[in-house]
Amino acid sequence: MRRFLFVFLLIMPALLMAQLEEDSTSNSYFTKMNNTLNLRLDLDNDVRSYVYDAPNESYSIKPNTNLRLAVAINYRFLSLKVGFSPKFLQGADSDLKGKTNIFRLSLDIFYKDFLQNFEFNKIKGYYIEAFDESNLNLIEINNDYIILPDLKTLNITGTTLYRFNENYSFKAVVNQNEIQTKSAGSFIPSLYYGYFEITDETTPQDIKSFFTILNAGYYYTFVINKNWYSNLGLSGGLGVEFNKLITRVGDDLPDVTSRHTNLVGNISTQIGLGYNSKRFYGGTALVGNATNRDEQSVIQFDSVRGYFKIFVGYRFDPPKSFEKGMDWLESKNPFKKN
Secondary structure (H helix, E strand, C coil): CHHHHHHHHHHHHHHHHCCCCCCCCECCCEEECCCCEEEEEEEECCCCCEEEEECCEEEEEEECCCCEEEEEEEECCEEEEEEECCHHHCCCCHHHHCCCEEEEEEEEEEECCEEEEEEEEEEEEEEEECCCHHHCCCCCEECCEEEEEEEEEEEEEEEEEECCCCCCCHHHHHCCCEEECCCEEEEEEEEEEEEEEEECCCCCEEEEEEEEEEEEEEEEEEECCCCEEEEEEEEEEEEEEEEEEEECCECCECCEEEEEEEEEEEEEEEEEEEEECCCEEEEEEEEEEEEEECCCCCEECCCEEEEEEEEEEEEECCCHHHHHHHHHHHHCCCCCCC
16 A cells, blocks of 8 residues: 555656646647547567576576556546456466466656656566476475466556657657657657565565666657658666665574665667557557666576567547546646646
């Protein structure tokens, strides 16, 4: 409950600052779709695995699914997304590898040249493979796998982005509440920050980490024709992680806590292709991420990883009650000009 309150307190200032552009406005570079409510369905494989690497043993820690589904609702300056892993995306071998539950909550807030994202990710249920059984004393060994049903990862993050070119549309790329009608790009610096933890009382170690990374990159949307577009992006960044490693020694001994700081460098790339009409839209994107860190923890993260995303959506006229509710929310905005 305290974590949800923490996220809520982070979101509130940005909600107060959010401001809707006039519904009818547009320019020669993009068209605003503020008078429509759009629903979108996303599918991606952005589900991470980890490696436990100690002096006497090493093994892979994986979730029993590589796919995640999300439903997004986008209207005016807000975009809310709820992600999960339904049963039909779960592995058919849950009796061998266990079950994995995924929950993701993401909120995007647009304010002039700023984009603010908040995200809550929780995954429960992993399994271990590629292990030496003689060196392990973990629970529920099942043929070639060890099931860790109570192993959890939690990630609470925020990202603040700023565009230097007002002709480049954030919304056209992020939530399709605008349509880029003329090619444009922008230099975009961003600050990525948050909290991450891996916990399970049945395993010997937990890790908790606070991090912040300053990124800078360039993003461009190519408008191919009236309906088709492509976007490209490249960014790099430097940051720092503050890690706490908790090791459980035994029932009669206190836990051992060690702290260390990692310097982090990363490069991110993305390429996407999309289709737009007045009502229907869809697209796909490939994202790559290479990270270099001074690893001191026994829990090792992927240094190079990539994932894909596919989305489809539809814009429709919002219910009057929904529109009035958003009008009321905007009327309470203390930053709105009279």
